[in-house]
Amino acid sequence: MMDSTASRQDLLTAASMRFQNLIQWSGAVLLCALPLGVTLAATGGEPAAVTQVDIAPCLAAAAGDDMDKAKSACADVIDNEKTAKGDLIKALVARGALYARHDQVDRAIADDSRALSLDPTLADVFNARGELWLKKGDKPKAVQDFGAALKLDPNHEKAKANHKAMARELERIGAQMAVAGKPSFNxxxxxxxxxxxxxxxxxxxxxxxxxxxxxxxxxxxxxxxxxxxxxxxxxxxxxxxxxxxxxxxxxxxxxxxxxxxxxxxxxxxx
Structure with a gap:
């Protein structure tokens, strides 16, 4: 009778231990599945901070025409892999406009081109880059960008004026080339x-x-x-x-x- 009672007691003890082990294992799996911040909180640690890229200093410096501040502030945004796509585009456009105002044409074109590679629906940026191409003397590329802006926004006033002026200029150049090397007589x-x-x-x-x-x-x-x-x-x-x-x-x-x-x-x- 004593042996039977001891056996039952041993079985109950073993079952209880297996149940406790199961509970601990399930808890460990649940912690692994939780986000890092929640996991740390659940284990008594500090929540992990989510990095936010602050675009405001870049936009403010560019709007204030402060080249020195904009260089560092915008670089912090543009060169950060964690910057959201929308903020990256805003920073590129802002810095590009600042470069353009300071006649740093090649840098402005580079920023506008990168912004357009991220979002090719920006009519204003196409028009701005067209004006930059015009400053460099590349009239065919300027006309191409003005045309792209109008395709996106047929009512874009600046692009319409630029495209019309360039079309006339190219027509004039074409007429000159047609008679180049030809005198006034036959x-x-x-x-x-x-x-x-x-x-x-x-x-x-x-x-x-x-x-x-x-x-x-x-x-x-x-x-x-x-x-x-x-x-x-x-x-x-x-x-x-x-x-x-x-x-x-x-x-x-x-x-x-x-x-x-x-x-x-x-x-x-x-």
């Missing part, structure tokens, strides 16, 4: 040696065309028929001297043409 009909020389030299051909264009302008601006006739006689005299002087020792065709262009346009070039 080279297929050139008979004189001086005309053939002009047709065979791009610089002389451009000079001839400029002389002709400037001559027509001053004729149109003449205050009276008598003044217009006087201007035409001067041009006829120049052509006659050019034709007779070409090929003679000491005659410099290029200099003669440059002198005539300056005579028509005046010392100030107009």
């Amino acid at each position: 080279c297929a009909r050139a008979a004189r040696a001086v005309e053939k020389a002009i047709c065979g030299n791009r610089e002389l051909a451009d000079l001839d065309r400029e002389i002709y264009g400037s001559h027509l302008r001053v004729i149109r601006e003449a205050q009276s028929p008598a003044e217009a006739r006087k201007i035409q006689r001067e041009q006829d005299d120049f052509i006659a001297r050019r034709n007779s002087g070409f090929g003679r020792p000491g005659y410099d065709l290029k200099k003669a043409m440059q002198d005539r262009l300056q005579q028509i346009n005046g010392v100030d070039g107009y």
